[in-house]
Amino acid sequence: MLFDPNRGLLVPPDLDDRTWADLVSDTVALIPQYAPKWTNQGPSDVGITLIELFAWLVEGLTYRLNQVPDKNYAAFLNLLGITLNPPNPARSFLTFAATPAVVVVPQGSLAQTAATETEAPIIFETDQSVTILPINMEASLLIGKAGLNVYSNVSDDFVVPPAPGTSINIPASQAVQLCLGFDSASTQTLNLILRMFTPLAAGAATVTWLYSQAGVEPSSWTALSVPANADGTVGLTQDGTVQLNVPADWASEAPPSWTTVVPSSTNDIVTSAYYWVGLRIANLSATENLTLGLSWILFNSVSSYSALTITAPEALGSGDGTSFQVFPLANGPLFATPGSATPYAQLVVQVNGVTWTQVDDFPDGPGQYYRVYPVQSQIMFGNYNLLSNTGHGTIPLTTDTIVATTYRYVEAGSTANVGAGAIMTMRTPVAGISAVTNLFAAYGGSDEQSVASAMQRAPQLLRNRNRAVTVDDYQFLAMQASTGIAIVCCLPPTNVYGSGAYGALDRSPGNVNVIIVPSIGPEVSATPQPTPELVQTVQAYLGSRCDLTALLSVTGPRYLPIDVNITATAWQAAINSGLITSPADVQTYIKDQVALYFHPVVGGVNGTGWQVGQSVYLGDLYKAIMPPESIGFISQLSIQPGNPLYLGGRPPGFVIGPPAGASVVLADFELVCLGAITFPTPTAV
Numbered sequence: 001m002l003f004d005p006n007r008g009l010l011v012p013p014d015l016d017d018r019t020w021a022d023l024v025s026d027t028v029a030l031i032p033q034y035a036p037k038w039t040n041q042g043p044s045d046v047g048i049t050l051i052e053l054f055a056w057l058v059e060g061l062t063y064r065l066n067q068v069p070d071k072n073y074a075a076f077l078n079l080l081g082i083t084l085n086p087p088n089p090a091r092s093f094l095t096f097a098a099t100p101a102v103v104v105v106p107q108g109s110l111a112q113t114a115a116t117e118t119e120a121p122i123i124f125e126t127d128q129s130v131t132i133l134p135i136n137m138e139a140s141l142l143i144g145k146a147g148l149n150v151y152s153n154v155s156d157d158f159v160v161p162p163a164p165g166t167s168i169n170i171p172a173s174q175a176v177q178l179c180l181g182f183d184s185a186s187t188q189t190l191n192l193i194l195r196m197f198t199p200l201a202a203g204a205a206t207v208t209w210l211y212s213q214a215g216v217e218p219s220s221w222t223a224l225s226v227p228a229n230a231d232g233t234v235g236l237t238q239d240g241t242v243q244l245n246v247p248a249d250w251a252s253e254a255p256p257s258w259t260t261v262v263p264s265s266t267n268d269i270v271t272s273a274y275y276w277v278g279l280r281i282a283n284l285s286a287t288e289n290l291t292l293g294l295s296w297i298l299f300n301s302v303s304s305y306s307a308l309t310i311t312a313p314e315a316l317g318s319g320d321g322t323s324f325q326v327f328p329l330a331n332g333p334l335f336a337t338p339g340s341a342t343p344y345a346q347l348v349v350q351v352n353g354v355t356w357t358q359v360d361d362f363p364d365g366p367g368q369y370y371r372v373y374p375v376q377s378q379i380m381f382g383n384y385n386l387l388s389n390t391g392h393g394t395i396p397l398t399t400d401t402i403v404a405t406t407y408r409y410v411e412a413g414s415t416a417n418v419g420a421g422a423i424m425t426m427r428t429p430v431a432g433i434s435a436v437t438n439l440f441a442a443y444g445g446s447d448e449q450s451v452a453s454a455m456q457r458a459p460q461l462l463r464n465r466n467r468a469v470t471v472d473d474y475q476f477l478a479m480q481a482s483t484g485i486a487i488v489c490c491l492p493p494t495n496v497y498g499s500g501a502y503g504a505l506d507r508s509p510g511n512v513n514v515i516i517v518p519s520i521g522p523e524v525s526a527t528p529q530p531t532p533e534l535v536q537t538v539q540a541y542l543g544s545r546c547d548l549t550a551l552l553s554v555t556g557p558r559y560l561p562i563d564v565n566i567t568a569t570a571w572q573a574a575i576n577s578g579l580i581t582s583p584a585d586v587q588t589y590i591k592d593q594v595a596l597y598f599h600p601v602v603g604g605v606n607g608t609g610w611q612v613g614q615s616v617y618l619g620d621l622y623k624a625i626m627p628p629e630s631i632g633f634i635s636q637l638s639i640q641p642g643n644p645l646y647l648g649g650r651p652p653g654f655v656i657g658p659p660a661g662a663s664v665v666l667a668d669f670e671l672v673c674l675g676a677i678t679f680p681t682p683t684a685v
Contacts, residue, residue, distance in 0.1 A: 023055035074451075077458050083375040084454050086333035087413030088483050089307040090445030092124055092423060092438045093193070096300050098132040102188060103432035105130050105302065108309050110427035111436045113418055122306060122416045123427060124442070125408075130302035132433065133188050137299040139181030139274055141255070142168065143218055149261045151179070153268040158297050162420030163439035167198065168281070170205065170290040175282035177210075177218060180297065181274030185252075190244040190277070193301055197525045198293030200236045201647055205281050205290055207235045209244055212276035214251035217260045221278050222247075236281070236292060239532050250275055291645075293525070296440060306416035306445060307335035307408050309346070314404045316379075319351075319396025323383030327402060331409040332377020338533040341540060344372050347407040349379055351400050362392035369393045377409065416445040446483040468546040478514055478554075481541035484534055486601045487517035487557070489612035491669055497651035503558040503669045504648040511551045514542065515558070515612050515669065517600055527645065527673045528601055529556045557600065560650075561642035561675025562616055562664055563657075564594055566625075568682040570632040575684060579631050583682040586632040591677060593625040598674035613668040618661075632682060639664055642675035 028051065031038050041048060094111055096103075107129045112121040140158045141151040157166040158180075170176050180192075200207075210221035224244055232240025254273040255261070263269045283290045308331075316327040336343035342358075349356050349370055356368040363369065366384045370393070373380065382393015396402060423438040449457075460476050468474045474490035491505065491513040505513050516538055518530045530538075539554040546552055568590055570583035580586065596602070601609045605620050622637055640660035644650055651667050666672065 020052075020055050020059045023058055024052055027051050027055065073455065077455070080462075082454070082458050082461055084451070085449035085457075085480070085483065086375045087410050087448045088444060088446045089305040089335060089410045089412065090122075090124075090414075090416035090418070090442040091303065091305050092418070092442035093296075093298055093301045093440075094124065094126065094304050094423060094436055095298060095439055096130075096132045096302075096433050097136055097435040098134045098300070098432050099434045100134055101432060102134060103132045103430060105132055105430050105433065108428075109430060110308070111304065111423050112425050112427045113422045114424060121425075121427075122412055122418055122422075123308060124304040124306055124416075124423060125308050127303045127305065130300075131188070131191075132300045133186050133190070135182050135184040135186050135275075137180055137297075138183050139179075139270060139272070140297075141179040141181070141270065142166075143177040143179060143261055144174075149219070150264040151255065151261050151268065151270075152264050153270055154178075155270075158294075159439070161437065161439050162441065163296060165197070165293070165295040168292045168294065170281050170283040170292065172283055172289055173286050175280055177281075178279040178294075179218060180277045180279070180299075181270075181272075182277070182299075183274065185246070185250045185275045187246075187248065190246065190299065192242045192244065193240075193296070193298040194233050194236070194242060195239045195295040195531070196233075196236065196293055197295050197527065197529045198291055198645070199233075199238055200281070200290065200292055202235070202237050204285065205235075205283050208278075208280040208282075209242070210278035210280060211246045211250050212253050212278070213249055214253070216253075217258055218276070218278060219260060221276070224277075244277065246277065252276075293527075295525075298439065301439075305335065306410070306412040306442070308411045309408045310404070310406060313406070316349075316402040316404055318402065319381070319398055319400040321395060321398050323385075323391070323395060324380055325396065326378050326380045329377040329379070329404055329407065329409075331407075332374075333410055334372065334374035334377055335408040335410055336374065338537050344374055344407075347372055347379075348405045350403050350405055351396055355405075359393075364392055366394045379404075412445065413447040414445045416442055418442045444484050466545055468542055468550075474512065474514055474542060474546070477542055477545055478516060478538050481538045482534060484518050485516050485530075485538070486519045486528075487515075487609055487611065487671070489515045489669075491515065494668075497667070500648070500651065502648045502651045502667065503644075503646050505555075505558075505669055506551075506553070510549065511553065512546070513669070514538065514552070514554045515556070515671075516554060517557050517612075517671065519601065526595070526599060527557075527559050557612065557671040558644065558646040558669050559600070559673040560644050560664075560666055560670040561673055562598055563640050563642045563675040563678070564621075565636070565638045565640075565678040566590060566594075566634060567636035567680065568627070568632055568634045570682045570684045571630070572684040574631040583632070583684045586627055586682050587679055589627050589631075590625050590634070591679065594621075594677060595674055597621060597624045598672055600671055600673055610672050612671050613666050614672070615666050616664040616672055618663060644670070645673070 028041060031041065038047060096105060105126060107126055109126045110123050112123045115121040137159055139155045142154045143149060143151045154166055157164060168176060209224040209226050211224055212221055224246065226244065230243040233242060252273040252275045255270045281292060310331065314330055319325060334344055334347060344358065347358065356370050358372055359369045362382045369382060371380045381396055382391060384391035384394050420440045421437055423436060426433055426436055468477050471490045471492055475488050478488040479485055491507065493509045493511055494507050516530050518528050518534055535554050543552055568586055570580065570586040574580050575582065604610045616639060618637065618639055621639065626634055640658045641656050641664050643656060650656065654667055
């Protein structure tokens with residue numbers, strides 16, 4: 001990728017797109033009005049020739065004159081340093097298979113999708129080194145109670161692309177056990193990466209890791225000792241990595257040998273023997289059910305981005321002794337390390353072999369400093385004058401050689417949001433690695449901001465001057481922190497709900513709570529939750545721009561399920577004419593529309609999502625889910641708030657359950673999602 005001098009800048013648009021032919025045709029169309037006796041309008045007519053001549057002159061004039069307003073506006077924004085938001089790379093977790101021994105995949109290793117005749121492969125680079133064990137996680141079973149102890153085969157949810165994850169219900173005072181099956185045993189540490197879209201509340205359950213032994217039933221497997229510093233999930237209350245060391249008596253077992261656990265159906269039967277690791281979750285509440293939403297459990301995996309590190313040091317040139325000398329990097333824009341206070345620390349610049357320090361602003365006096373402009377992919381040196389002893393930052397001399405020894409840049413944006421299983425080849429050969437894949441779709445990639453969008457963004461930037469003071473400032477700047485945010489809401493301090501910390505939010509004076517909802521990511525969830533990296537990114541971005549006395553907290557949404565009760569009827573004539581096959585088709589149609597309507601990100605009245613605190617109205621729902629008149633109709637529809645999916649409870653006056661009437665009013669921190677649907681199979685008339 002060669003250096004682009006316009007990278008990140010606002011390129012002025014063409015405002016008047018009328019061509020010479022357009023001007024000629026417009027003028028000829030006016031002839032009957034101004035010269036009705038002019039009837040010969042052929043190309044040989046002298047008057048037509050004059051029209052064509054003047055059209056050629058006017059085309060040049062209008063083109064230049066109409067460029068002035070937006071050209072000046074774009075130049076003004078460039079002068080202020082307002083650039084286009086850069087593209088963001090996509091993220092994917094790569095899962096490796098190794099044989100026959102332990103293999104270390106170094107940081108910076110590359111894997112790619114398959115190339116086609118028309119498209120180059122999408123390349124992903126690993127973020128850190130990872131040790132790959134010569135064993136594989138090949139099965140997963142979920143054991144619960146249904147009269148008897150039964151297991152369900154949930155392997156497709158965790159070990160086979162697209163591995164969407166699953167939601168696990170833990171009834172009151174009961175326990176469930178997720179069993180992970182490995183094809184071989186290992187004395188090495190097992191690193192399991194867990195991500196949850198609905199984590200457990202602290203203290204709501206006990207979490208125990210176990211392992212299988214010969215002739216021992218799953219309920220009696222031995223517990224593993226997992227020190228606190230080895231459980232990055234803190235008892236499944238947050239995303240993290242769990243490190244397990246399984247003793248030497250780890251043994252394989254085939255589920256048919258179990259006498260106390262049976263398959264829930266013939267489709268769930270697993271006959272192969274595996275070395276099992278169990279995750280037992282016991283609900284401590286005697287009255288409340290628990291829900292654990294698991295996005296993924298990864299083994300032999302590592303994070304990667306569609307952002308590449310240069311393969312060799314890049315010579316930038318020599319100093320010329322002038323102030324504020326700028327050097328472009330060959331590739332860009334630069335990759336910003338998510339959640340880091342120094343996101344561009346991977347850029348290392350040396351002058352005559354000495355590493356200079358990257359700074360946000362040059363300090364007064366001399367010093368080996370440089371500034372980085374990540375969007376334009378440029379670096380700049382200072383202007384210190386030795387003779388006058390004025391300026392900021394040392395100027396490289398004409399004899400100085402300047403080299404970027406390493407940096408990482410964005411290789412692909414939205415095109416890198418590839419599907420599950422698309423990454424299948426190692427671009428960097430690593431001896432012992434037999435396979436690589438991505439169990440779920442890559443996510444988070446976005447393209448460079450459009451010029452029109454940047455021009456709309458500019459007045460808001462000028463208004464808040466990159467400082468978060470008002471609610472609007474916080475919301476606008478949070479959206480600037482990442483392109484992966486779909487919904488943002490800033491909650492100012494308030495005592496409108498009394499002194500209770502409803503929604504587990506501290507609304508007392510001095511506290512600012514920012515709720516963010518991500519764009520649809522790796523899991524297609526009805527209740528999207530931001531990843532820890534996204535929360536950290538927004539927290540760091542706002543934290544450096546808000547008042548020092550503000551107690552800032554960036555969190556995920558507080559979902560309020562909306563329970564829906566529907567009665568519908570199908571037309572027998574629609575069945576007879578073949579429009580539908582049975583009344584159940586009407587039910588399926590309406591259910592799909594209800595699920596879409598209540599999706600936080602892509603639902604709502606206009607399909608653009610819901611806002612935090614936005615209430616639900618029965619009339620809007622009715623119009624959104626009403627089936628085509630030719631197949632049936634809705635005869636009864638009601639809504640009511642369900643049990644909130646957050647801690648702290650609803651504030652006084654905000655009820656749960658009936659009666660709800662024509663609307664469900666939400667507290668200012670709640671966001672709707674779909675609850676239970678009561679929907680008897682329609683009858684036909």
